[in-house]
Amino acid sequence: MRTFFTGILLLLSVFRAIAAEDFEAGNQAYSAGDYDGAIAAWEGLVDEGYAGLELYYNLGNARFRQGELGEAVWWWKRAALHAPFDRDVRKNLEIAAGLQEDRLEPAPRLALWDALDRLLWSLPPNMLALGLLLAVALASLCLSLRLARLSFSSRPILLAGTWTGASLGLLLLLLLALQVRVREQNREAVIVAPQVTLLGAPLVDAEALFDLHEGTTLAVDRRSGEWLSLRLPDGREGWCPPGGAKVVEP
Amino acid sequence: MRDRVFISLLLMVLLFAGQALAAVEFQLELQRQGSHFEARFVLSSDERLPQNLRPDFPDFKGFRVLSGPATGSSLSIDNGRASYEYSWTFLLAPQSRGRLRIDSASLKYGGRTYRSQARTVEYKGPSASGQDLHFVAELSTDRPVVGEMVLLRFKIYYNTRISGYDVGPLTSSSGFLAEPLQEISNPRGSTERYLGEDWNVAVLKEIALFPTREGELRLPSVTGTFRLPDNSRRQRRSLFDDFFSNDPFNRSRQLQLATEEQVLQVQPLPSGAPEGFSGVVGRYELQASPDKLELKAGEAITLQVLLKGEGNLDLLPLLEPQLSDGLELYDTQQETEINRRGKIAGRRSQQTLIVARESGRQQIGALRLPVFDPQADQYRILQAGPWEIKVLPGEASAVEGLAPIGRARGVTSYGEDIRHILDAPEQLEALRAPLHRSLPWRASLAGLVLLPALAHVAGRRRQAHEADPQARRYREAGKLAKRRLQAAQKALAGGQREEGLRLLDEALLGYLADRLGRERGGLILAEVTRELQGQGQLESALAEELLDFSKRLDLARFAGSADGSEQLPEQALGLLGQLRAALEGRKA
Numbered sequence: 068m069r070t071f072f073t074g075i076l077l078l079l080s081v082f083r084a085i086a087a088e089d090f091e092a093g094n095q096a097y098s099a100g101d102y103d104g105a106i107a108a109w110e111g112l113v114d115e116g117y118a119g120l121e122l123y124y125n126l127g128n129a130r131f132r133q134g135e136l137g138e139a140v141w142w143w144k145r146a147a148l149h150a151p152f153d154r155d156v157r158k159n160l161e162i163a164a165g166l167q168e169d170r171l172e173p174a175p176r177l178a179l180w181d182a183l184d185r186l187l188w189s190l191p192p193n194m195l196a197l198g199l200l201l202a203v204a205l206a207s208l209c210l211s212l213r214l215a216r217l218s219f220s221s222r223p224i225l226l227a228g229t230w231t232g233a234s235l236g237l238l239l240l241l242l243l244a245l246q247v248r249v250r251e252q253n254r255e256a257v258i259v260a261p262q263v264t265l266l267g268a269p270l271v272d273a274e275a276l277f278d279l280h281e282g283t284t285l286a287v288d289r290r291s292g293e294w295l296s297l298r299l300p301d302g303r304e305g306w307c308p309p310g311g312a313k314v315v316e317p
Numbered sequence: 318m319r320d321r322v323f324i325s326l327l328l329m330v331l332l333f334a335g336q337a338l339a340a341v342e343f344q345l346e347l348q349r350q351g352s353h354f355e356a357r358f359v360l361s362s363d364e365r366l367p368q369n370l371r372p373d374f375p376d377f378k379g380f381r382v383l384s385g386p387a388t389g390s391s392l393s394i395d396n397g398r399a400s401y402e403y404s405w406t407f408l409l410a411p412q413s414r415g416r417l418r419i420d421s422a423s424l425k426y427g428g429r430t431y432r433s434q435a436r437t438v439e440y441k442g443p444s445a446s447g448q449d450l451h452f453v454a455e456l457s458t459d460r461p462v463v464g465e466m467v468l469l470r471f472k473i474y475y476n477t478r479i480s481g482y483d484v485g486p487l488t489s490s491s492g493f494l495a496e497p498l499q500e501i502s503n504p505r506g507s508t509e510r511y512l513g514e515d516w517n518v519a520v521l522k523e524i525a526l527f528p529t530r531e532g533e534l535r536l537p538s539v540t541g542t543f544r545l546p547d548n549s550r551r552q553r554r555s556l557f558d559d560f561f562s563n564d565p566f567n568r569s570r571q572l573q574l575a576t577e578e579q580v581l582q583v584q585p586l587p588s589g590a591p592e593g594f595s596g597v598v599g600r601y602e603l604q605a606s607p608d609k610l611e612l613k614a615g616e617a618i619t620l621q622v623l624l625k626g627e628g629n630l631d632l633l634p635l636l637e638p639q640l641s642d643g644l645e646l647y648d649t650q651q652e653t654e655i656n657r658r659g660k661i662a663g664r665r666s667q668q669t670l671i672v673a674r675e676s677g678r679q680q681i682g683a684l685r686l687p688v689f690d691p692q693a694d695q696y697r698i699l700q701a702g703p704w705e706i707k708v709l710p711g712e713a714s715a716v717e718g719l720a721p722i723g724r725a726r727g728v729t730s731y732g733e734d735i736r737h738i739l740d741a742p743e744q745l746e747a748l749r750a751p752l753h754r755s756l757p758w759r760a761s762l763a764g765l766v767l768l769p770a771l772a773h774v775a776g777r778r779r780q781a782h783e784a785d786p787q788a789r790r791y792r793e794a795g796k797l798a799k800r801r802l803q804a805a806q807k808a809l810a811g812g813q814r815e816e817g818l819r820l821l822d823e824a825l826l827g828y829l830a831d832r833l834g835r836e837r838g839g840l841i842l843a844e845v846t847r848e849l850q851g852q853g854q855l856e857s858a859l860a861e862e863l864l865d866f867s868k869r870l871d872l873a874r875f876a877g878s879a880d881g882s883e884q885l886p887e888q889a890l891g892l893l894g895q896l897r898a899a900l901e902g903r904k905a
Contacts, residue, residue, distance in 0.1 A: 196753035207765040211772030
């Protein structure tokens with residue numbers, strides 16, 4: 068059994084080393100101005116199931132250098148899902164916003180909401196989940212020892228442990244639930260085609276409503292097959308034909 | 318008595334003085350009404366006058382009095398001061414053409430005689446144009462230079478009553494900037510000669526124009542709509558007093574009049590413009606001064622600049638001085654106040670923040686603004702400064718070892734680019750479902766949540782067991798016996814032979830008593846062994862061994878035999894193991 072696990076770990080470390088080499092190859096290609104090469108190396112890693120801020124962010128840069136504003140914004144937005152307040156990602160998105168053709172005025176927002184957002188996304192979901200597990204474990208063990216009626220069950224430290232674990236667990240559970248809900252409700256899509264006309268229904272011959280241009284990010288309202296119903300900040304909605312926009316996924 | 322006389326005299330003096338100081342004016346207002354004239358004698362005072370006052374009116378020679386005098390009085394309060402007005406109005410019809418004179422009227426009041434002025438009017442018969450209204454656009458000049466302010470006034474010449482008006486907009490502004498002046502809410506009438514006749518006239522609207530190119534500029538015709546009441550009322554001071562108090566039956570008619578198109582011949586600015594002239598035209602003054610002439614390095618000076626005058630203030634450039642190397646220009650803030658009453662005039666104030674970077678004598682260069690003054694028809698250079706500033710060493714530079722304050726300059730941006738790629742392959746992670754969606758996480762969480770429930774059940778069972786001492790004895794018999802054997806061994810090794818042997822007996826006998834649930838008192842090892850053998854719980858070999866051990870122990874304890882007593886603890890341990898195996902099913 069031990070041999071089996073050792074083998075698995077060894078195999079994983081080999082794969083990891085190969086992935087790191089591919090990532091580095093992409094970096095070198097980018098630095099040499101070979102953006103196609105960089106994209107091929109990095110997207111190869113994505114196809115192999117790798118993810119992360121750095122990978123997505125670099126892919127956005129390479130797409131940007133290729134003049135594909137929509138694709139660049141899409142990758143940066145994906146990177147932002149991993150690190151919502153990363154300065155590099157935010158800066159690049161700001162620059163991209165200045166180059167976009169569509170000027171969409173964001174809905175007015177209180178500074179308080181920004182602060183709450185920062186608090187909410189200060190820990191990644193996985194860390195929250197792990198923290199929650201540890202907090203629940205602390206509370207559960209302390210409570211179990213108290214309930215087991217052992218000689219030391221009445222010690223105050225067990226009561227303190229129970230309350231601390233439970234309070235911390237509740238807070239982490241709340242944050243995790245909020246993160247999940249916010250992410251599910253605020254699903255975004257980026258226009259990747261140079262220009263796309265949004266229609267009144269997910270049908271090719273439906274009435275044309277308005278045009279959007281690459282790089283513009285909109286809220287996803289719902290889907291119908293490969294059609295996406297997108298919503299502008301001013302409340303207007305329209306159906307985007309397949310291939311016109313890509314949904315931002317983690 | 319003397320006091321009363323004095324007070325009475327004082328009161329009389331004050332009364333007379335009050336009468337004397339009371340400001341009383343007596344005037345004649347004359348307005349033409351078509352082919353008639355309205356003569357209105359007005360007595361104004363800042364105190365209430367008796368109602369029965371009646372002036373001596375002139376004989377109105379050359380006129381036929383159609384009606385009058387119609388009397389009226391009013392009270393108005395301005396800034397807390399009341400003023401009273403009493404009027405007597407006549408409607409007069411001229412009996413002949415030519416110059417006609419209305420002599421002064423006189424009024425005696427408070428021991429004084431007040432006289433209105435005499436007025437002469439020229440009557441040439443009914444209006445030559447056949448109209449009672451003329452709507453006219455008038456330019457302050459028709460040959461301005463580029464950038465010069467030209468006032469466009471819309472005037473109404475009238476010989477009839479007007480109860481309302483509306484002046485339309487200027488429909489084209491090609492070749493000039495148009496700035497509307499303050500709205501005239503209550504036009505004041507006066508008398509003016511127009512087309513060779515005396516007319517009542519009022520200015521209705523004013524616009525300031527600033528030509529932006531030379532050549533001929535045509536100002537389009539502007540339409541005015543006038544409402545004329547059919548039933549005129551008499552008791553008014555101004556023709557426009559009725560704007561908001563019309564005839565209750567709304568008996569009026571509307572008349573639309575248009576001004577004539579106006580033509581401006583815009584002249585180019587004369588040659589010889591001074592260096593740095595940026596097209597500022599107007600009459601301006603420049604004042605500027607720094608708030609201090611001596612300061613320490615690191616501190617700031619504010620240069621206050623004030624430009625005031627007439628002209629298009631929006632076109633004034635920002636004035637920033639040249640500075641010596643030890644001074645640094647920071648932010649400049651400006652504020653413009655424009656007065657639109659009758660013309661465009663106002664002031665622009667600037668506040669320029671300058672930071673002293675190096676100690677020594679520093680210089681703020683002169684401010685210079687070349688302008689063209691259209692009234693003087695010449696270029697002028699407005700200038701202020703220069704100023705010499707004494708900069709003393711600052712706090713930081715006085716401390717040895719600290720770097721002097723540098724000549725920091727603003728960073729110039731050439732453009733903006735995206736950030737560079739990130740070089741951190743070790744951060745690569747396999748894309749997988751979030752932890753909170755994984756089965757192990759959820760199972761662990763569920764297990765942890767269930768754990769207290771299990772502990773609770775276990776605790777209750779434990780409590781129940783602890784509440785039954787018999788069961789506890791039964792359960793812990795082996796453990797207790799082992800502990801006694803160890804204590805016996807220790808006692809024997811320590812030379813306490815009697816105590817050690819007693820504990821050996823206790824250990825085995827106690828074990829059997831606990832397992833069988835018997836009282837220990839009176840229990841004899843040999844008897845219990847035979848009983849257990851009889852019940853088939855002990856094999857005969859073990860029973861024999863136990864009996865043998867019991868015999869040897871009794872000999873050692875009660876007969877003092879030392880034969881083989883040192884092996885007794887080890888033998889007892891072996892027997893306990895075998896007993897536990899037999900009774901508890903344990904391995905020996």
